[in-house]
């Protein structure tokens with residue numbers, strides 16, 4: 223008999239499940255709180271449940287957890303985690319300390335179907351969607367790591383310093399392996415678990431979900447979760463975007479801009495555009511003005527992150543010169559677009575998305 227994975231349920235669906243098993247709904251809430259608030263990894267730990275009920279739950283359900291396969295620390299304090307799934311597949315998470323922030327970049331799929339030509343994960347193709355618990359458990363693993371080793375600043379301060387620093391992550395970005403909105407059911411369920419006040423109680427405004435531009439699913443995501451949204455733009459015109467991102471043939475730059483223009487954003491809320499700068503491909507003379515023409519009409523609704531490409535061996539693309547990226551940033555800013563440069567992190571630990579998992583797969 224397949225045992226029910228209790229971690230795959232939102233608090234609402236766990237209440238429904240318990241009712242269907244003949245228990246009062248509040249038992250579902252209690253179990254949800256044990257798993258996500260108390261981080262219980264066995265049913266035996268759930269002391270406020272009657273023994274008979276615990277025996278029954280042991281027989282028909284399970285609380286799975288992810289395993290850390292490898293953890294690489296970069297000189298800049300970034301940690302890349304290779305995570306083992308129950309079926310033997312691997313995904314990656316990246317833990318990025320930055321001043322007071324501790325951000326985790328999480329994966330939502332094993333591989334990816336979107337086929338972006340600059341992306342290492344794309345070369346794997348899509349193997350499968352992650353289940354909701356496999357997304358949320360990446361956060362638990364990273365917080366366990368923070369508890370045991372602290373972040374890079376704590377290590378230099380020694381154990382006494384370590385105990386003073388918060389163990390919790392401050393920000394989450396869904397920008398690891400996979401397209402989160404292609405796995406819309408898993409992503410939404412994971413976000414509901416993460417943001418539930420009975421669960422991890424993570425503030426939705428501190429979670430950003432990044433998409434290549436699946437705007438139908440993006441609408442649903444925002445309606446159901448209230449998290450922040452990012453779109454990867456990566457080219458100043460449709461011709462070049464279609465070449466490096468096949469999804470552009472389904473959702474063009476104009477359609478994405480129109481979508482952002484009509485979003486009911488709250489005060490101070492903005493959509494992020496990501497722009498991976500590929501030397502000679504999307505940083506040519508005149509590309510700044512093409513971008514300005516797209517972005518200026520909705521300038522107050524967005525910010526754009528310019529990300530120098532993190533090259534890898536088989537890639538046909540090269541990292542741009544920093545001065546070139548700075549010129550692009552300055553030009554965008556002169557035209558009223560809030561543009562930032564995201565410095566590449568963890569260069570020395572194969573931090574390009576998908577690199578570790580793919581190397582492991584080849585081995």
Ligand code: SF4
Nearest residue numbers: 334336338341344400
């Ligand atoms: S960049 Fe993101 S969406 Fe595109 S192939 Fe890579 S993982 Fe998938």
